[in-house]
Amino acid sequence: MTTLKNTTFVAFIMAMVSCSKFLDVEPKASISGENIIVDETSANAALNGVYSALRTYYSVDFQSIAYLSGDNIQWTGSQSQVQEFINHQVNAENATITNTWKEIYVAVNRANQVIKNVNELAANVISEDVRKRIAGEAYFIRALAYFDLARTWGGVPLITEPTAGPTDNVGIARSSIEETYNLVLADLNRAEELLQETTNRFQATKKTVRALKARYFLYRENWQQAADYASLLIDDQANYSLLNPYYSFFADGVTGTRESVFEIFYNANEVNPHRGQWQPQQNGGTRQWAPNNTFVNLVNDPTIGGSRSALVAKDNQNRWYGNLYYRSPATDPTYVIRIAELYLIRAEANAQLGKLEEAVRDLNAIRNRAGVPQTAVGTQNELLLAIENERRLEFGLEAHRWFDLVRTGRAQTVLNISDTNRLLMPLPAEQILVDSALEQNPGY
Structure with a gap:
C-alpha cells in the first residue's frame, strides 16, 4: 500500500483545532495540536479521548444507519431524512450520514495521534508494557472505525497520520474497498501483536482483537479463518459463555457479563442517547x-x-x-461484540465450508439458550437461511441486520431494493463540496 499523507477532513478538523484545551481527561476528552502526550499519565488520558470518540459515533448516528436500513425497526418521528433509510432512498445531504462520517473520522484522528505520539515517548517516561497496551488499543479502535467506514461506504480515504492542519486533506482520493479492508487487517494484526491476552470487556485486549478478526474474516468470506478466530473465544469458557436466559x-x-466480549461504557456524566x-x-x-x-x-x-x-x-x-x-x-x-455473535459466526463459516453438523451444533447453542426448538441438519442453503434468521432475532436491537443482508447478497431480495447502488451509503455532500478529489458512490 502506498505511503499515506497526513490527512483529514475539513469539517471535523476545524472543530478539533478550535478546541481551547489540548487534553481533557473527562469522558468527553479531546486531542488536538502537537506533542500532547508527554508521559504515561497523558498517554492514558489521550487514549481515553479515543474511546470517547468511539463512544460518540456508536451512540446514535452510526447505529441508526444499521437499524433503520434493515427490517426490524420503524421510525415513528417526523424527520423525513431519517425515513430515507427505511425507504432506501438516502440522499447525500442526509444529516445522519454527515454526522456519522465526521464522528468516525474524529475517532480515526485521535487514534492516529495516540499511535504516533506514544511511540515517540522516551523509555524513561513510559514503560514498554504500557506503551504497547496504549498503542494496541488505539490500533484496535482505528481498525473498528475503518471496518465500519468500509461496510457503510465502501472504499474511503485512508488516514494513518495525525492531522497537522485544516488543509491537509485537500486532493486526497478514496482508496479502494480492498485497500480499506487491508488497512483494517493490518491494524488488527498490529493490535494483536501488542496487546496482552487478558479479559477486559470495556477496553481492547488480544481477545477483543481476535473477536473482531472473526467478524472481519466472515465479511471477507474467509470461512476457515472466521471459524478459527471465533473458536478462540468460544473455547475460552473460563471467561466467556452464553448466559441463560437470554436477557x-x-x-x-x-x-x-460473561456474555460480553466488548461493550462501550457510559456513565451518568456521559449518558447513552440510545435510551431516549x-x-x-x-x-x-x-x-x-x-x-x-x-x-x-x-x-x-x-x-x-x-x-x-x-x-x-x-x-x-x-x-x-x-x-x-x-x-x-x-x-x-x-x-459491540457478544459471545453469541462468535457462535453464529462459526456456525455460518462452517456451513459455508460444508461442515453442516458443526454448524448446527453452534446454531442450536443459541437456540437452546433462547428456549426455542433445535434445528435439524438440512441442506447447506436451508442452514444458511436458518442462521440468517437467528441472527435477525438474536441481535434484533443491535447494529447487525442491515450489514448482514448486504454482505450475504440478500438485501435486494429481503428488502426489495431494486437499485444495487443503494447497498452503500452516499458520501456526505459537504465533503464532496470541500474536496473535488472525493468521488461520490455510483447512483448518488
Whole structure:
C-alpha cells in the first residue's frame, strides 16, 4: 500500500483545532495540536479521548444507519431524512450520514495521534508494557472505525497520520474497498501483536482483537479463518459463555457479563442517547425507534423468539417499544461484540465450508439458550437461511441486520431494493463540496 499523507477532513478538523484545551481527561476528552502526550499519565488520558470518540459515533448516528436500513425497526418521528433509510432512498445531504462520517473520522484522528505520539515517548517516561497496551488499543479502535467506514461506504480515504492542519486533506482520493479492508487487517494484526491476552470487556485486549478478526474474516468470506478466530473465544469458557436466559446479559442493570466480549461504557456524566430513542414517553423517552410489527410477531412467538421476547414491551398506549436500553440515568452500554455473535459466526463459516453438523451444533447453542426448538441438519442453503434468521432475532436491537443482508447478497431480495447502488451509503455532500478529489458512490 502506498505511503499515506497526513490527512483529514475539513469539517471535523476545524472543530478539533478550535478546541481551547489540548487534553481533557473527562469522558468527553479531546486531542488536538502537537506533542500532547508527554508521559504515561497523558498517554492514558489521550487514549481515553479515543474511546470517547468511539463512544460518540456508536451512540446514535452510526447505529441508526444499521437499524433503520434493515427490517426490524420503524421510525415513528417526523424527520423525513431519517425515513430515507427505511425507504432506501438516502440522499447525500442526509444529516445522519454527515454526522456519522465526521464522528468516525474524529475517532480515526485521535487514534492516529495516540499511535504516533506514544511511540515517540522516551523509555524513561513510559514503560514498554504500557506503551504497547496504549498503542494496541488505539490500533484496535482505528481498525473498528475503518471496518465500519468500509461496510457503510465502501472504499474511503485512508488516514494513518495525525492531522497537522485544516488543509491537509485537500486532493486526497478514496482508496479502494480492498485497500480499506487491508488497512483494517493490518491494524488488527498490529493490535494483536501488542496487546496482552487478558479479559477486559470495556477496553481492547488480544481477545477483543481476535473477536473482531472473526467478524472481519466472515465479511471477507474467509470461512476457515472466521471459524478459527471465533473458536478462540468460544473455547475460552473460563471467561466467556452464553448466559441463560437470554436477557441475563442486559437485565437488572448488569454490565460486563460473561456474555460480553466488548461493550462501550457510559456513565451518568456521559449518558447513552440510545435510551431516549427507544423508551416511550411514559419512561421519559421519545420512542422514535420502535420494533416493527414483523419483528414484534417473530420475537413474541415462543417457538421463534423464546426468551428474546424480553427485547420488547408495551407502553401505556398499548404500543410496542424496544427495551434493550432502559436504564435511568441512561448508562446502558452499547454492545459491540457478544459471545453469541462468535457462535453464529462459526456456525455460518462452517456451513459455508460444508461442515453442516458443526454448524448446527453452534446454531442450536443459541437456540437452546433462547428456549426455542433445535434445528435439524438440512441442506447447506436451508442452514444458511436458518442462521440468517437467528441472527435477525438474536441481535434484533443491535447494529447487525442491515450489514448482514448486504454482505450475504440478500438485501435486494429481503428488502426489495431494486437499485444495487443503494447497498452503500452516499458520501456526505459537504465533503464532496470541500474536496473535488472525493468521488461520490455510483447512483448518488
